Amino acid sequence: MKILVSAKRVSDPNARLHVAADGRWVEGDVEYILNPFCENAIEGALQLAEAHEGTETVVVGIGDEDTARFLRQGALARGIDRALLVNADEAAIDSDLIARIYAAVVAKEEPDIVLLGKQAVDCDSNQVAQLLAEYLGWPQATFASKIEVVGSEVRVTREVDGGLEVLGLTLPCVISADLRLNEPRYASLTGIMKAKKKPLDELELDDLGLGAATPKVRVVAMSTPPGRVAGVMVKDVDELILKLRTEARAI
Amino acid sequence: MSTPALPLELDALIGWSDQLTEEEREVRATTRRWVDGHAQPHIVDDFEAGTFRRSHVKELAQLGLLGAPLPAEYGCAAVSNVAYGLACLELERCDSGLRSFVSVQTSLAMYAIWRFGSEEQRRRWLPKMATGDVVGCFGLTEPDHGSNPAGMAARCRRDGDGWVLGGTKMWITNAQIADVAVFWARESGGDGRILGFVVERGTAGFSAADIPHKLSMRASHTGSLHCDEVRVPEAARLPGAAGLVAPLACLENARYGVAFGVLGAGMDCFERARTYSRDRRQFGVPLAAKQLVQAKLADMAADLVEGSLLALHAGRLKDKGQLSSVQVSVLKRQNCRKALRIAREARGLLGANGIVVDYGVVRHMVNLESTYTYEGTDEVHTLAIGRALTGENAF
Ligand SMILES: Cc1cc2nc3c(=O)[nH]c(=O)nc-3n(C[C@H](O)[C@H](O)[C@H](O)COP(=O)(O)OP(=O)(O)OC[C@H]3O[C@@H](n4cnc5c(N)ncnc54)[C@H](O)[C@@H]3O)c2cc1C
Numbered sequence: 001m002k003i004l005v006s007a008k009r010v011s012d013p014n015a016r017l018h019v020a021a022d023g024r025w026v027e028g029d030v031e032y033i034l035n036p037f038c039e040n041a042i043e044g045a046l047q048l049a050e051a052h053e054g055t056e057t058v059v060v061g062i063g064d065e066d067t068a069r070f071l072r073q074g075a076l077a078r079g080i081d082r083a084l085l086v087n088a089d090e091a092a093i094d095s096d097l098i099a100r101i102y103a104a105v106v107a108k109e110e111p112d113i114v115l116l117g118k119q120a121v122d123c124d125s126n127q128v129a130q131l132l133a134e135y136l137g138w139p140q141a142t143f144a145s146k147i148e149v150v151g152s153e154v155r156v157t158r159e160v161d162g163g164l165e166v167l168g169l170t171l172p173c174v175i176s177a178d179l180r181l182n183e184p185r186y187a188s189l190t191g192i193m194k195a196k197k198k199p200l201d202e203l204e205l206d207d208l209g210l211g212a213a214t215p216k217v218r219v220v221a222m223s224t225p226p227g228r229v230a231g232v233m234v235k236d237v238d239e240l241i242l243k244l245r246t247e248a249r250a251i
Numbered sequence: 252m253s254t255p256a257l258p259l260e261l262d263a264l265i266g267w268s269d270q271l272t273e274e275e276r277e278v279r280a281t282t283r284r285w286v287d288g289h290a291q292p293h294i295v296d297d298f299e300a301g302t303f304r305r306s307h308v309k310e311l312a313q314l315g316l317l318g319a320p321l322p323a324e325y326g327c328a329a330v331s332n333v334a335y336g337l338a339c340l341e342l343e344r345c346d347s348g349l350r351s352f353v354s355v356q357t358s359l360a361m362y363a364i365w366r367f368g369s370e371e372q373r374r375r376w377l378p379k380m381a382t383g384d385v386v387g388c389f390g391l392t393e394p395d396h397g398s399n400p401a402g403m404a405a406r407c408r409r410d411g412d413g414w415v416l417g418g419t420k421m422w423i424t425n426a427q428i429a430d431v432a433v434f435w436a437r438e439s440g441g442d443g444r445i446l447g448f449v450v451e452r453g454t455a456g457f458s459a460a461d462i463p464h465k466l467s468m469r470a471s472h473t474g475s476l477h478c479d480e481v482r483v484p485e486a487a488r489l490p491g492a493a494g495l496v497a498p499l500a501c502l503e504n505a506r507y508g509v510a511f512g513v514l515g516a517g518m519d520c521f522e523r524a525r526t527y528s529r530d531r532r533q534f535g536v537p538l539a540a541k542q543l544v545q546a547k548l549a550d551m552a553a554d555l556v557e558g559s560l561l562a563l564h565a566g567r568l569k570d571k572g573q574l575s576s577v578q579v580s581v582l583k584r585q586n587c588r589k590a591l592r593i594a595r596e597a598r599g600l601l602g603a604n605g606i607v608v609d610y611g612v613v614r615h616m617v618n619l620e621s622t623y624t625y626e627g628t629d630e631v632h633t634l635a636i637g638r639a640l641t642g643e644n645a646f
Contacts, residue, residue: 188328
């Protein structure tokens, strides 16, 4: 079996970001972390590989040398076999183009399972797995909380409103990982030392036939939430109810 | 001067992140993640209960922290000394006892077997010690011989094709939980050399006991070892160790990790003191707005910058095999002094809350009293430096 997983870097949710001068992206002394849902996908792939001998795991990232660091330290150091970096400007691609890039990589790599994080916690678009399944014409299961390979079928448990849904998918398929899929392991010191020696191949968009591809969605503007305004003291409950009704229109 | 929006990170003040390799930064980060997730949540309970959590052994092993700088052929991670030092720092950010466990396993017990053991001994013990299946300890100090180990009373004598060991070791980290002890004893008869033995738990006449009522290093086991006519085969003797230089070389190796580690305790104290003084208001303003408080924070931070740069420098020298014994003395003495001073200042800055274990600093403070004493006391290192500088032995 061969499993392709995603690794996207995202700005640290605790970092303070500033909107860039052109109003379309963020800047600042941004600390990046590996997208937590990608960590779940990586762990999911490692567990499947441990359960099924002979499984090859490949991580795919899109970005630059800094993304390569996350491929090495977030994926290879944890035990993923090899990495592919697609060189591209992260700020200039949308979910759709990411899905097209993954589809082109899938055509080259021919995996049995593509396991992606359900969304990246920076832009929260939650679209790539779905778009990718469509482009490939493969079955998909999103928000996986459990993955098992049973014979020629993949059983995916999904958390849905009020309960669980278990889907059986034929291979090859696309799965997106939810937080409860697993608890990602820590990279071990041995893994960290081995990461640099594992293969990390770089691909250009041209190699994937996407040299001229353009995103379909463009960021028009970004803004930070308005600062909090000072609260007001009310003198009694009656005034509170009045203000909630007339000013806040909450009741 | 305008107030910066965010307080400056200590790491930015040290400015060392660009000086580290990607692996070194990642070793530090993964250790910290584990510490935050698995050790920090229990440390106050463990300290109060006076215990070292047994489940940590396997977890530390899985992380690759046991024997981390030793070669991969023995199942170790083979990280640089700088990476190992940074891991010690992150462990000790939680508690000196946690770091002590790793130090003793790695830099004393495993190192002694690696450096002075036969190939057979290395293959027998090191892989199991790296996986945490075997816990080691290192017995040099005795009830009546601490700073002067040359005076040790423990004896070994040849008996047919084996040896008989006798004597008591005191203040031995991990003694009660160790599966093997590296036991140092002076040869009766022969050349009277100090020899090292790997003694297994369960060997007839060999026992370990707890040292109760400690107020420092409570989250680490400290005990005594007793050998009463203990018979061991020649294969238990470390063939490369002849004379006091052998255990001293192990201590020198471990001191490096101690000196890197205590920075973590100091950093935690500094951060807690900084946060507290920014939150706590007296006389209508945050404590941090007072010059006396800022002076203390500035001293602490400056000490941590100096200590970190010294440790990094020493680590680079050690990686090149160029770190000298007297340089280790300077490093151990300075960093343990600084960390203890920082902890005491932080304790004061937290006022009454500073004496409560939950606030962290008093726990670090009492732990650092041990680091001041073990692995060569402050005075012993001062004398070692003095001897190197003057050529006069003042011990
Ligand atoms: C928590 C803990 C864990 C330990 N773990 C281990 C371990 O795993 N293995 C091990 O072998 N040992 C261990 N030790 C023992 C430690 O190494 C000794 O405590 C240390 O070497 C000091 O010896 P001592 O306590 O006998 O003090 P002493 O040597 O009696 O010293 C008492 C005081 O006298 C000073 N002094 C001594 N000689 C001189 C001199 N010539 N001139 C001036 N002042 C002097 C000392 O600096 C000190 O202040 C541990 C100790 C502690 C506290």
